[in-house]
Amino acid sequence: MKKLALVHTSATLIPVFQELCQAFLPGVQVFNIVDDFLVKNIIASGSLTPTIAKQVVGYVESAQMGGADQVLVTCSSIGPAVELSEHLVDIPVLRVDxxxxxxxxxxxxxxxxxxxxxxxxxxxxxxxxxxxxxxxxxxxxxxxxxxxxxxxxxxxxxxxxxxxxxxxxxxxxxxxxxxxxxxxxxxxxxxxxxxxxxxxxxxxxxxxxxxxxxxxxxxx
Structure with missing residues (x-):
């Protein structure tokens, strides 16, 4: 069974994507990685900092180590870091937007x-x-x-x-x-x-x- 990792910056999005995955990806195993401090830190800093970008890359790498065949990052605020992570792992990575x-x-x-x-x-x-x-x-x-x-x-x-x-x-x-x-x-x-x-x-x-x-x- 294929695995999809969802990286979130808010746990409130888990049920939203769970319902969608059940409807459109019924044969795919889904697991979630959540860090709700990422956006809070972006707001405090005023922008996506190198430190936050490294954290995002780390979560994508963790998703690959967890056996994911694909990663979807569900937060638009960290999109540039998502694009960076695409070049650092061996599986497809998609920013949600x-x-x-x-x-x-x-x-x-x-x-x-x-x-x-x-x-x-x-x-x-x-x-x-x-x-x-x-x-x-x-x-x-x-x-x-x-x-x-x-x-x-x-x-x-x-x-x-x-x-x-x-x-x-x-x-x-x-x-x-x-x-x-x-x-x-x-x-x-x-x-x-x-x-x-x-x-x-x-x-x-x-x-x-x-x-x-x-x-x-x-x-x-």
Whole structure:
């Protein structure tokens, strides 16, 4: 049986990906590696530091030693470190937002990106720009930070978080062809939107990433 390692920066994502893996990768054994201090340290430092990058690489190497045939890192904030780790192990490594970025580039030329953390917004926007270059496609990228939404969520005020994200989604929908959610935690906001409020496609990384893995030979 093939093994997939999921590297998380929040334990709250485990059930999300567990459900998706059961649906799309029923014949694959999944195990999780979690370190919720990675993002906290990025927020404290203001960016992805060399020390944090080394930690990410270490978790990917641990996943390989644990017998993984493929690694999926589910946090966009540490994406650059994930790309670095690809060259240091002998198994495929995927950052969760790459399939989503490719899908967004294929769907339109005006792409909106929203996040509640600047440490996530910047790496995701950069990835989309680079994937557009790979696809030889010119795009217009509009990246928007939902000010105050993350702090509200950390205070336990999910309603304020959802309201702020919803407002940005509505504003951005009139300007772009497709919207990318830089954080998986915002997907539940989309689920609560009225159909009339979903004027353009809104992409979230978890399901797109798992569907992508299901199509790859590494786990077949």
């Amino acid at each position: 790459q399939p989503m970025a490719d899908k967004a580039v294929a769907m339109g030329t005006r792409i909106g990106v929203i996040a509640t953390l600047s440490s996530t917004l910047e790496p995701t926007a950069d990835l989309i720009s680079r994937r557009a270059e790979v696809a030889s496609k010119k795009i217009q990228l509009e990246a928007v930070l939902c000010e105050g939404a993350f702090d509200a969520l950390m205070r336990g005020d999910a309603a304020t978080h959802d309201q702020k994200v919803t407002e940005v989604l509505k504003q951005l929908a009139s300007k772009v062809d497709v919207i990318v959610l830089a954080q998986a935690s915002m997907a539940r906001v989309v689920a609560n939107l009225n159909p009339s409020e979903k004027k353009v496609p809104i992409l979230s990384s978890p399901q797109i990433a798992i569907e992508y893995l299901a199509s790859q030979q590494a786990l077949s």
